[in-house]
Amino acid sequence: MTEDRKKSFLGFDFSTQRLKAIVIDESSAVLYEAEVEFDVDLPEFRTAGGVVRGERGEVTTPPLLWVKALDMVMDRLVVAGVDFSTIEALSGAGQQHGSVWWSKDAEVRLSKLSPDDFLHTQLATSFVCDSPVWMDSSTTVDCKALEEAVGGPEELAKITGSRAYERFTGPQIRKIYRSRQRAYQAASRISLVSSFACSLLLGKIAPIDLSDGSGMNLLDIRTMKWDEMALQACGDESLASKLGDPVPTASVVGTINPYFVGRYGFRPECKVVAFTGDNCSALAGLRLRSGWVGLSLGTSDTLLLGLQSPAAPTAGHVLVGPTPDAPYMALLCFANGSLTRQNHRDRLVGKNWEAFNDLLRSTVRGNMGYMGLYFDTAEIVPRCHKLRALWDGAGRAADKLAPPQEARALLEGQALARRAHAEDMGFTLDKSSRVVATGGASVNKELLQIFADVFNTPVYVLEQHANAALLGAALRAALVTREGGEGHNIDEPPVSPVATPYPDHDEIYTPMLARYREIIETIPKLAY
Ligand SMILES: Nc1ncnc2c1ncn2[C@@H]1O[C@H](COP(=O)(O)OP(=O)(O)O)[C@@H](O)[C@H]1O
Numbered sequence: 079m080t081e082d083r084k085k086s087f088l089g090f091d092f093s094t095q096r097l098k099a100i101v102i103d104e105s106s107a108v109l110y111e112a113e114v115e116f117d118v119d120l121p122e123f124r125t126a127g128g129v130v131r132g133e134r135g136e137v138t139t140p141p142l143l144w145v146k147a148l149d150m151v152m153d154r155l156v157v158a159g160v161d162f163s164t165i166e167a168l169s170g171a172g173q174q175h176g177s178v179w180w181s182k183d184a185e186v187r188l189s190k191l192s193p194d195d196f197l198h199t200q201l202a203t204s205f206v207c208d209s210p211v212w213m214d215s216s217t218t219v220d221c222k223a224l225e226e227a228v229g230g231p232e233e234l235a236k237i238t239g240s241r242a243y244e245r246f247t248g249p250q251i252r253k254i255y256r257s258r259q260r261a262y263q264a265a266s267r268i269s270l271v272s273s274f275a276c277s278l279l280l281g282k283i284a285p286i287d288l289s290d291g292s293g294m295n296l297l298d299i300r301t302m303k304w305d306e307m308a309l310q311a312c313g314d315e316s317l318a319s320k321l322g323d324p325v326p327t328a329s330v331v332g333t334i335n336p337y338f339v340g341r342y343g344f345r346p347e348c349k350v351v352a353f354t355g356d357n358c359s360a361l362a363g364l365r366l367r368s369g370w371v372g373l374s375l376g377t378s379d380t381l382l383l384g385l386q387s388p389a390a391p392t393a394g395h396v397l398v399g400p401t402p403d404a405p406y407m408a409l410l411c412f413a414n415g416s417l418t419r420q421n422h423r424d425r426l427v428g429k430n431w432e433a434f435n436d437l438l439r440s441t442v443r444g445n446m447g448y449m450g451l452y453f454d455t456a457e458i459v460p461r462c463h464k465l466r467a468l469w470d471g472a473g474r475a476a477d478k479l480a481p482p483q484e485a486r487a488l489l490e491g492q493a494l495a496r497r498a499h500a501e502d503m504g505f506t507l508d509k510s511s512r513v514v515a516t517g518g519a520s521v522n523k524e525l526l527q528i529f530a531d532v533f534n535t536p537v538y539v540l541e542q543h544a545n546a547a548l549l550g551a552a553l554r555a556a557l558v559t560r561e562g563g564e565g566h567n568i569d570e571p572p573v574s575p576v577a578t579p580y581p582d583h584d585e586i587y588t589p590m591l592a593r594y595r596e597i598i599e600t601i602p603k604l605a606y
């Protein structure tokens with residue numbers, strides 16, 4: 079007997095600056111959306127850009143902020159008119175690398191939540207410390223120690239898909255182990271932001287998925303198990319049980335927490351599909367085809383590529399893929415993305431993207447040779463401290479440029495960096511490739527035109543939604559629970575072209591790319 083029930087799918091994205099939720103139907107059409115912006119909607123946590131900056135590169139978020147944001151976004155979905163009894167399955171995405179440290183009684187609390195009360199009041203004492211997040215750059219000594227313990231950076235990259243990076247969870251755990259023993263010992267479990275969010279929806283500590291789990295410097299990306307040497311270097315013998323066994327990303331991890339059944343009217347059978355990293359989810363949402371490159375323009379900018387087999391990268395990262403269609407994926411993350419663009423937009427023209435675009439429109443491609451590097455936060459690729467540096471057309475250092483030249487210098491500088499480092503990692507960008515852009519900034523065509531010009535590649539966007547990570551969350555819920563589907567997506571991704579490169583690329587941008595490479599050689603790098 080076939081069921082004639084209307085089925086829909088719910089996805090969440092716990093990203094750096096906001097929590098978003100989306101409901102799609104069986105044909106992937108978007109039915110409802112809601113979001114909570116951390117700085118604006120939850121000012122009591124005193125975050126800026128969703129994070130709290132401490133000393134010496136420490137960057138954290140209080141996990142209770144995410145819990146309270148979930149209460150809020152659920153209420154906004156109710157107001158939007160969502161009928162939760164139609165939700166067949168749900169999944170989610172989370173900013174990568176951040177860790178959540180659960181207290182000893184947290185799992186019992188999670189399983190006994192009263193639907194009459196908010197989550198945040200019931201989980202107020204469930205965390206032993208604030209969560210270090212991906213912008214944290216305070217673990218350089220831990221990176222060095224981890225690499226030495228496994229036989230060097232190349233060896234670590236061969237095993238885990240990445241040499242050691244400050245934001246990766248293994249070095250972050252090691253720092254807490256060596257400097258905050260009481261917090262380390264008090265934590266019964268350690269989650270990633272994605273598996274933490276999944277735990278709230280599941281009513282017990284959810285397993286870490288293999289794709290987000292490969293952003294920890296702890297997972298052997300070939301055997302799909304935690305690497306013993308890496309675990310030993312980052313904690314004690316209890317670390318494996320604090321982490322739990324990782325599961326394939328396309329897994330149903332259980333049914334929904336009864337709290338949500340009682341409070342919002344979900345069916346008790348609603349399935350929960352493992353949550354994953356936002357970039358992994360974006361890859362799933364973009365359904366990238368061979369020769370296509372994903373460009374995620376969120377708080378950070380990331381380049382994404384589906385791979386059939388693991389490679390040992392010299393820079394960037396190889397992760398286990400989120401879907402059976404992409405067994406592995408390559409990722410290159412630039413810390414200075416939208417938040418940096420937004421800071422300088424505010425400085426140059428105020429809080430108005432149209433006014434910023436007017437500045438861009440009043441300049442010429444190539445910016446008459448003016449160039450700039452804007453690292454408002456320590457950069458990951460290349461590894462540099464915060465800095466702002468400008469050059470004039472003759473290659474001389476400049477103190478100040480006019481606002482229009484600054485706007486273009488910022489954006490062309492970012493696009494040149496994405497291209498140069500992507501090429502260094504073996505990404506091919508030319509007229510025959512396609513860039514598919516996603517994330518908050520992908521709605522800005524002026525900005526995408528600069529990427530198209532500098533990359534010499536047409537830029538596309540998804541027709542269904544600007545945010546592939548969010549869409550990917552709901553889409554994965556649908557694909558993984560589809561009978562016999564095993565998470566495969568056979569559909570062609572619906573994309574539309576939004577920017578085509580001008581024909582004078584080589585004349586303008588080939589020399590600028592060479593200049594970017596020269597400049598970057600002269601910038602002091604962060605040493606291990
Ligand atoms: N029209 C626009 N042009 C450029 N950037 C934009 C525009 N609209 C939003 N953004 C940027 O998008 C960012 C948020 O993107 P999002 O993908 O939601 O980030 P995250 O997932 O990291 O929270 C903001 O920092 C904002 O500056």
Ligand SMILES: O=C(CO)[C@@H](O)[C@H](O)COP(=O)(O)O
Nearest residue numbers: 094173174212376377378411
């Ligand atoms: O560190 C990385 C990827 O390695 C970041 O991309 C985080 O995953 C945060 O994502 P956004 O909030 O910028 O989407």
